[in-house]
Amino acid sequence: xxxxxxxxxxxxxxxxxxxxxxxxxxxxxxxxxxxxxxxxxxxxxxxxxxxxxxxxxxxxxxxxxxxxxxxxxxxxxxxxxxxxxxxxxxxxxxxxxxxxxxxxxxxxxxxxxxxxxxxxxxxxxxxxxxxxxxxxxxxxxxxxxxxxxxxxxxxxxxxxxxxxxxxxxxxxxxxxxxxxxxxxxxxxxxxxxxxxxxxxxxxxxxxxxxxxxx
Amino acid sequence: xxxxxxxxxxxxxxxxxxxxxxxxxxxxxxxxxxxxxxxxxxxxxxxxxxxxxxxxxxxxxxxxxxxxxxxxxxxxxxxxxxxxxxxxxxxxxxxxxxxxxxxxxxxxxxxxxxxxxxxxxxxxxxxxxxxxxxxxxxxxxxxxxxxxxxxxxxxxxxxxxxxxxxxxxxxxxxxxxxxxxxxxxxxxxxxxxxxxxxxxxxxxxxxxxxxxxx
Amino acid sequence: xxxxxxxxxxxxxxxxxxxxxxxxxxxxxxxxxxxxxxxxxxxxxxxxxxxxxxxxxxxxxxxxxxxxxxxxxxxxxxxxxxxxxxxxxxxxxxxxxxxxxxxxxxxxxxxxxxxxxxxxxxxxxxxxxxxxxxxxxxxxxxxxxxxxxxxxxxxxxxxxxxxxxxxxxxxxxxxxxxxxxxxxxxxxxxxxxxxxxxxxxxxxxxxxxxxxxx
Amino acid sequence: xxxxxxxxxxxxxxxxxxxxxxxxxxxxxxxxxxxxxxxxxxxxxxxxxxxxxxxxxxxxxxxxxxxxxxxxxxxxxxxxxxxxxxxxxxxxxxxxxxxxxxxxxxxxxxxxxxxxxxxxxxxxxxxxxxxxxxxxxxxxxxxxxxxxxxxxxxxxxxxxxxxxxxxxxxxxxxxxxxxxxxxxxxxxxxxxxxxxxxxxxxxxxxxxxxxxxx
DNA sequence: ACGCACGGGACTGCCCGTTATT
DNA sequence: AATAACGGGCAGTCCCGTGCGT
Numbered sequence: 001x002x003x004x005x006x007x008x009x010x011x012x013x014x015x016x017x018x019x020x021x022x023x024x025x026x027x028x029x030x031x032x033x034x035x036x037x038x039x040x041x042x043x044x045x046x047x048x049x050x051x052x053x054x055x056x057x058x059x060x061x062x063x064x065x066x067x068x069x070x071x072x073x074x075x076x077x078x079x080x081x082x083x084x085x086x087x088x089x090x091x092x093x094x095x096x097x098x099x100x101x102x103x104x105x106x107x108x109x110x111x112x113x114x115x116x117x118x119x120x121x122x123x124x125x126x127x128x129x130x131x132x133x134x135x136x137x138x139x140x141x142x143x144x145x146x147x148x149x150x151x152x153x154x155x156x157x158x159x160x161x162x163x164x165x166x167x168x169x170x171x172x173x174x175x176x177x178x179x180x181x182x183x184x185x186x187x188x189x190x191x192x193x194x195x196x197x198x199x200x201x202x203x204x205x206x207x208x209x210x211x212x213x214x
Numbered sequence: 215x216x217x218x219x220x221x222x223x224x225x226x227x228x229x230x231x232x233x234x235x236x237x238x239x240x241x242x243x244x245x246x247x248x249x250x251x252x253x254x255x256x257x258x259x260x261x262x263x264x265x266x267x268x269x270x271x272x273x274x275x276x277x278x279x280x281x282x283x284x285x286x287x288x289x290x291x292x293x294x295x296x297x298x299x300x301x302x303x304x305x306x307x308x309x310x311x312x313x314x315x316x317x318x319x320x321x322x323x324x325x326x327x328x329x330x331x332x333x334x335x336x337x338x339x340x341x342x343x344x345x346x347x348x349x350x351x352x353x354x355x356x357x358x359x360x361x362x363x364x365x366x367x368x369x370x371x372x373x374x375x376x377x378x379x380x381x382x383x384x385x386x387x388x389x390x391x392x393x394x395x396x397x398x399x400x401x402x403x404x405x406x407x408x409x410x411x412x413x414x415x416x417x418x419x420x421x422x423x424x425x426x427x428x
Numbered sequence: 429x430x431x432x433x434x435x436x437x438x439x440x441x442x443x444x445x446x447x448x449x450x451x452x453x454x455x456x457x458x459x460x461x462x463x464x465x466x467x468x469x470x471x472x473x474x475x476x477x478x479x480x481x482x483x484x485x486x487x488x489x490x491x492x493x494x495x496x497x498x499x500x501x502x503x504x505x506x507x508x509x510x511x512x513x514x515x516x517x518x519x520x521x522x523x524x525x526x527x528x529x530x531x532x533x534x535x536x537x538x539x540x541x542x543x544x545x546x547x548x549x550x551x552x553x554x555x556x557x558x559x560x561x562x563x564x565x566x567x568x569x570x571x572x573x574x575x576x577x578x579x580x581x582x583x584x585x586x587x588x589x590x591x592x593x594x595x596x597x598x599x600x601x602x603x604x605x606x607x608x609x610x611x612x613x614x615x616x617x618x619x620x621x622x623x624x625x626x627x628x629x630x631x632x633x634x635x636x637x638x639x640x641x642x
Numbered sequence: 643x644x645x646x647x648x649x650x651x652x653x654x655x656x657x658x659x660x661x662x663x664x665x666x667x668x669x670x671x672x673x674x675x676x677x678x679x680x681x682x683x684x685x686x687x688x689x690x691x692x693x694x695x696x697x698x699x700x701x702x703x704x705x706x707x708x709x710x711x712x713x714x715x716x717x718x719x720x721x722x723x724x725x726x727x728x729x730x731x732x733x734x735x736x737x738x739x740x741x742x743x744x745x746x747x748x749x750x751x752x753x754x755x756x757x758x759x760x761x762x763x764x765x766x767x768x769x770x771x772x773x774x775x776x777x778x779x780x781x782x783x784x785x786x787x788x789x790x791x792x793x794x795x796x797x798x799x800x801x802x803x804x805x806x807x808x809x810x811x812x813x814x815x816x817x818x819x820x821x822x823x824x825x826x827x828x829x830x831x832x833x834x835x836x837x838x839x840x841x842x843x844x845x846x847x848x849x850x851x852x853x854x855x856x
Numbered sequence: 857a858c859g860c861a862c863g864g865g866a867c868t869g870c871c872c873g874t875t876a877t878t
Numbered sequence: 879a880a881t882a883a884c885g886g887g888c889a890g891t892c893c894c895g896t897g898c899g900t
Contacts, residue, residue, distance in 0.1 A: 023877095023881095025882085025883075026882060026884095029884085045345070047261035048261060048345075050867065050868095051868075052866095052868085061885050062868085062870095062885085062886075062887090063871090063872095063884050063886060065884095066869080066870075066871085067882085067883060067884065068883090071869075130399075130403065144404075171420070172416075172420065174400075174408065174413060174416060175393070175413070175420060177396075177400070178396040178397040178399075178400050178417075179389070179392055179393040179396050180396060181396035181399050181400065182391075182393050182394060182395035182396025182398075182399065183396065184396075185392075185396065186391070186392050186395065189357070190358075199388060199392055202385040202386075202388060202389055203389050203392075205385075206381075206385070206386065206389055206421065207421075207424075209424065210420060210423065239857075243857075264892080264893065264894095265893080265894070266893070274859085275859050276858095276859085276860090276895080277858045277859050277860075278858050278859080280895075280896075281857060282857095284896090285894085286894070286895090453879075454879060457880090473687065473689070473773070475687075475689030475690055476689055478870085478872095479871080479872070480871070488880075488881090489881055489882075490872085490873085490874090490881085491879085491881050492879070492880050492881080494873075494874075494880090495879060495880065498873080499872085499873080500873090558831065559687070559690075572832075595848075599844040599847075599848070600848065602828075602841060603821070603841070603844055603845050603848060605828070606821055606825040606828050606845075607817070607820055607821040607824050608824060609823075609824040610821050610822060610823040610825065610826075610827070612824075613820075613827070614816075614819070614820050617772065617785070618786075622816065627816060627817070627820060630814075630816060630817055631820075634814065634817060634852060635852075638848060638852050665860080667861075668860065668861055671861075671862085692888085692890095693889075693890070694889070694890085702863090703863050703864065704865090704890085704891090705864060705893090706861070706862045706863075707862095708862095708891075708892075708893085709860090709861060709862065710861090712891080712892085714890065714891090857900100858899100858900090859899085859900085860897105860898085860899085861896100861897095861898090861899105862895105862896085862897090863896080863897100864893105864894090864896105865893095865895105866892090866893095867891090867892085868889105868891085868892100869888105869889090869890085869891100870887105870888090870889085870890100871888100872886095873885085873886090874883100874884085874885080875882105875883090875884085876881100876882090877880100877881080877882085877883105878879100878880090878881085
């Protein structure tokens with residue numbers, strides 16, 4: 001399975017330093033703060049992060065941080081919010097009529113896996129959302145949306161004869177998503193061993209034959 | 215699949231108060247502290263737990279805690295250590311020669327699942343071990359031992375003709391363990407939905423047919 | 429007792445927007461800042477006021493404030509200074525030769541009461557002057573000037589036979605001013621009950637008969 | 643008018659240092675904290691007080707303070723609560739049947755005045771209660787209870803023929819209490835001048851003749 | 857074996873002041 | 879005349895550890 005690297009939120013803008021208008025300066029600083037904080041939150045969690053260290057590592061001070069995020073919670077909400085939005089955006093990418101629905105399901109796992117491997121916002125947002133209850137964000141919890149999306153796709157697959165008739169979409173979706181989060185956890189715990197993508201390969205090698213119609 | 219409840223670490227000893235020797239008193243207090251702390255650590259993590267609150271909830275004070283565990287880390291190590299030991303004990307339970315190796319693998323997941331669902335030490339130890347690096351415990355990481363054990367069992371299964379020949383034990387073991395941890399996470403995040411056992415059922419329903427020889 | 433509303437510092441200048449010269453613009457901004465700050469200081473005191481909030485409520489930012497008042501103290505001094513000046517102006521309004529001096533004393537309390545009830549600068553200045561030691565303003569403390577003025581008026585009243593001979597002007601002045609500040613405090617604490625003017629009425633009803641010659 | 647010094651809350655226990663049981667030690671420390679904090683709050687108000695300085699002046703640290711008062715608010719509530727209780731206690735001291743009710747009213751002002759002059763809890767509690775809304779203490783606001791008590795006494799005085807018939811108890815009570823708080827304020831602002839007791843003397847000299855029956 | 861009182865340090869929240877910019 | 883962005887310091891909160899006493 002081939003997955004292109006999602007190049008969204010990480011250009012770091014090393015291109016044109018001379019053109020820095022003063023009004024764009026702040027936006028960049030805010031961006032740097034969010035990214036650095038996300039990396040810190042990703043390993044450390046809410047309580048494990050010292051905001052002063054984060055900001056000092058960017059050659060800024062608490063004052064600058066306070067200007068953009070008066071509160072640690074505000075910063076966290078920004079990160080979680082972006083994570084949710086990014087996830088939703090990946091899920092909502094429309095599929096062409098012809099695509100095999102089962103393949104789309106598989107493809108989604110790789111796209112999400114890519115996010116988790118390369119986007120600090122995603123890793124941080126995921127962890128933060130698990131630690132605290134930020135459900136008041138009024139946004140759909142990513143893992144739930146993902147499961148629902150997968151369930152819908154599998155139903156279509158069945159209708160279109162792309163999946164065996166005796167398979168239950170909802171249960172399969174649950175297994176897929178559960179596996180993903182376990183594999184993600186394992187790949188973080190043992191970075192030296194097989195990474196997330198490899199684990200996904202094993203999983204689908206095992207599972208796909210049982211799903212496709214003979 | 216039927217699994218008996220593992221009745222190990224939760225007697226709470228409400229039986230015989232008159233026979234309590236002076237030295238047994240302390241041991242009980244220590245036990246109460248460990249359990250209460252574990253429950254707190256299970257949801258809250260290392261930094262999220264206030265040791266004072268823990269002992270106060272037991273009608274004790276810091277003094278009692280300090281007597282048994284001079285340091286927060288000592289307490290955590292005790293919990294993590296027990297978690298590791300308990301896990302090892304579950305894994306090491308010998309299998310009779312006749313048992314189907316594949317069934318043992320399946321059975322193990324339910325036994326471990328039972329631990330995670332009912333033993334606070336297990337939940338706390340798992341979380342604490344993930345948060346901090348207690349590799350200096352010189353103990354085998356449970357998930358790794360589990361995977362190795364599963365791999366060995368699957369190899370035997372293949373030799374005994376209890377598993378299809380074209381399956382790779384190591385990869386399957388990885389998928390199984392990864393799925394387990396993901397399912398465990400999901401069942402904690404969404405306690406209202408399907409619980410861990412149900413998720414295991416779905417998983418094996420899907421996977422077992424592909425593994426057993428025709 | 430009838431008192432005309434002292435119309436000093438609250439025109440709000442909504443009259444002629446077209447004629448606003450560029451230089452008048454700044455003056456208006458400065459004025460708005462002073463008034464808004466005064467209202468904030470009146471309830472909140474020196475430390476209880478967040479200057480950023482003040483300017484933000486005027487759709488301005490710290491920069492605008494900084495332009496006029498580089499320091500919180502400068503702003504406070506402006507307010508206190510205005511309070512002192514306004515108070516002095518009320519006290520210094522000349523009395524016609526014929527007016528009954530006792531009546532002037534009474535009248536003064538109502539005029540000052542009017543200030544405290546309707547002018548934020550007065551309330552803020554009073555509180556700020558009490559909280560901090562701005563004796564370096566080299567201005568006469570309002571309450572002291574008021575007492576002295578009252579004492580002088582009462583001496584004249586005695587000479588002119590408008591007050592009983594056995595009354596001591598200084599002591600009466602002290603009682604009058606003390607009562608006023610107490611009544612002012614009470615009317616702020618319990619706004620639902622009798623207001624300052626009503627309290628003054630009660631006071632003079634009680635006191636005047638003892639002061640006037642039979 | 644002669645008023646005995648109310649010797650309630652200020653022994654400071656300089657008597658027997660050797661007998662200090664360990665359990666009494668803490669109570670004394672807590673007491674020292676409350677008194678020192680009260681003195682600081684009395685001049686400085688809520689925001690003007692640095693708890694660290696307070697505690698350092700007692701050769702203690704933040705840790706000790708936190709043990710007794712985890713929060714600045716808790717400390718303030720303790721002080722305000724004591725103020726309210728002390729005040730109520732002074733008001734509730736029963737009067738013998740024979741005492742002239744008007745004299746009791748007068749006497750009360752001196753007793754309260756004594757509190758304000760010598761008890762830091764009273765001064766601090768008064769100021770803190772004015773600055774913040776601690777009405778959730780469910781205790782009667784001292785000044786209100788005082789006014790009500792005075793009103794009741796004056797009604798009795800009228801019934802017993804100890805006050806002129808054409809005086810309105812409620813209005814007089816209002817004037818008395820208002821004057822008191824004004825005089826208290828003035829005596830704090832200008833400590834070099836006439837103190838609170840002297841001001842009360844002037845007040846009653848002026849007022850009593852108009853109240854007593856001829 | 858356990859309670860009480862206390863030391864001490866780390867981190868967030870808060871907010872005033874200030875500069876570069878237009 | 880006014881803004882956006884940022885520096886910097888301090889107070890309050892939180893909590894772990896610890897000695898003394900019994």
